[in-house]
Amino acid sequence: MKRREFLLKSGLLAGMSMLSGRQLLASILFAEGKMYPIRDRVGYYVERGGTIGWYLTEDHIVVVDTQFPEQARHFIARLRETNDQPIDLLLNTHHHFDHTAGNIAFKGIVQQHVAHENARANQERVARERGNLDEQLLPATTFSDTWQTKVGDETISLYYFGPAHTNGDAIIHFEKADVVHMGDLVFNRRYPYIDKTAGASIENWVKVLKKARKTFGAQATYIFGHAGKDWPVRGTDADLMAFENYLKRLLDYVQAAHRKGMTLDELKQQTRAIPGAPEWKGRGIERSLEAAWLEIVEGK
Numbered sequence: 001m002k003r004r005e006f007l008l009k010s011g012l013l014a015g016m017s018m019l020s021g022r023q024l025l026a027s028i029l030f031a032e033g034k035m036y037p038i039r040d041r042v043g044y045y046v047e048r049g050g051t052i053g054w055y056l057t058e059d060h061i062v063v064v065d066t067q068f069p070e071q072a073r074h075f076i077a078r079l080r081e082t083n084d085q086p087i088d089l090l091l092n093t094h095h096h097f098d099h100t101a102g103n104i105a106f107k108g109i110v111q112q113h114v115a116h117e118n119a120r121a122n123q124e125r126v127a128r129e130r131g132n133l134d135e136q137l138l139p140a141t142t143f144s145d146t147w148q149t150k151v152g153d154e155t156i157s158l159y160y161f162g163p164a165h166t167n168g169d170a171i172i173h174f175e176k177a178d179v180v181h182m183g184d185l186v187f188n189r190r191y192p193y194i195d196k197t198a199g200a201s202i203e204n205w206v207k208v209l210k211k212a213r214k215t216f217g218a219q220a221t222y223i224f225g226h227a228g229k230d231w232p233v234r235g236t237d238a239d240l241m242a243f244e245n246y247l248k249r250l251l252d253y254v255q256a257a258h259r260k261g262m263t264l265d266e267l268k269q270q271t272r273a274i275p276g277a278p279e280w281k282g283r284g285i286e287r288s289l290e291a292a293w294l295e296i297v298e299g300k
């Protein structure tokens with residue numbers, strides 16, 4: 001099938017027709033994002049929002065997360081440089097809009113779309129609250145503990161290890177390539193967002209990371225949702241361990257401050273790094289402190 005014919009049939013151009021010709025051209029020609037291969041046709045894409053993972057051959061495409069609609073269109077244009085087939089599989093690591101807002105760009109061109117059952121429920125709930133359900137593409141398939149499929153010569157396994165960053169974080173393992181997309185279960189040297197409104201648990205997050213290290217091991221390459229300035233969005237199990245340490249130190253720090261009689265406001269006025277985790281710095285420490293306070297002091 002010729003490229004343009006496929007694009008028309010797949011509805012891709014139809015979806016893009018809201019853009020002017022010039023915008024469309026610009027969105028393809030001046031795409032800012034970059035494709036980073038890892039191995040065995042698996043890699044990641046970075047533009048704006050949570051890191052996208054991909055498996056790309058002449059015949060098959062698997063996509064993990066979608067950033068925002070504009071970025072998703074750029075990314076799809078990149079895929080179409082080498083593959084004009086329908087997309088086999090779209091996966092979402094969790095519901096946050098920097099990972100799912102771009103889903104809509106995949107409407108009509110994806111054969112299967114999977115996320116954790118709580119991620120789908122969260123995406124729908126938040127969209128209803130914001131009144132933008134019509135801008136969402138919700139996963140058609142959900143899972144609770146594990147889910148697996150084969151695409152081309154790659155086996156893709158999804159795992160849910162319990163509440164952590166949200167109550168619906170899927171870990172996605174490309175088994176042959178031995179690449180693990182951690183979604184926002186790892187903020188690599190950057191203060192995390194901890195979504196207490198969607199069932200996050202710092203205490204269990206530590207256990208989830210430990211279980212991930214045990215399950216996937218030291219040989220795997222890990223993809224992270226976000227990273228601090230000058231830190232990569234890919235790494236090893238040592239980076240998982242470092243983030244585990246950050247979360248543990250955060251809980252210890254807030255626990256000790258509470259015992260000493262400090263209030264949350266007093267705690268938030270301190271802007272130095274969490275003791276014992278100096279690599280986590282920059283902006284956003286108050287989000288960690290607030291979430292830990294809710295968990296430890298208010299039992300939420």
Ligand SMILES: [Zn+2]
Nearest residue numbers: 050098184225
């Ligand atoms: Zn994110």
Ligand SMILES: [Zn+2]
Nearest residue numbers: 094096165184
């Ligand atoms: Zn997130």
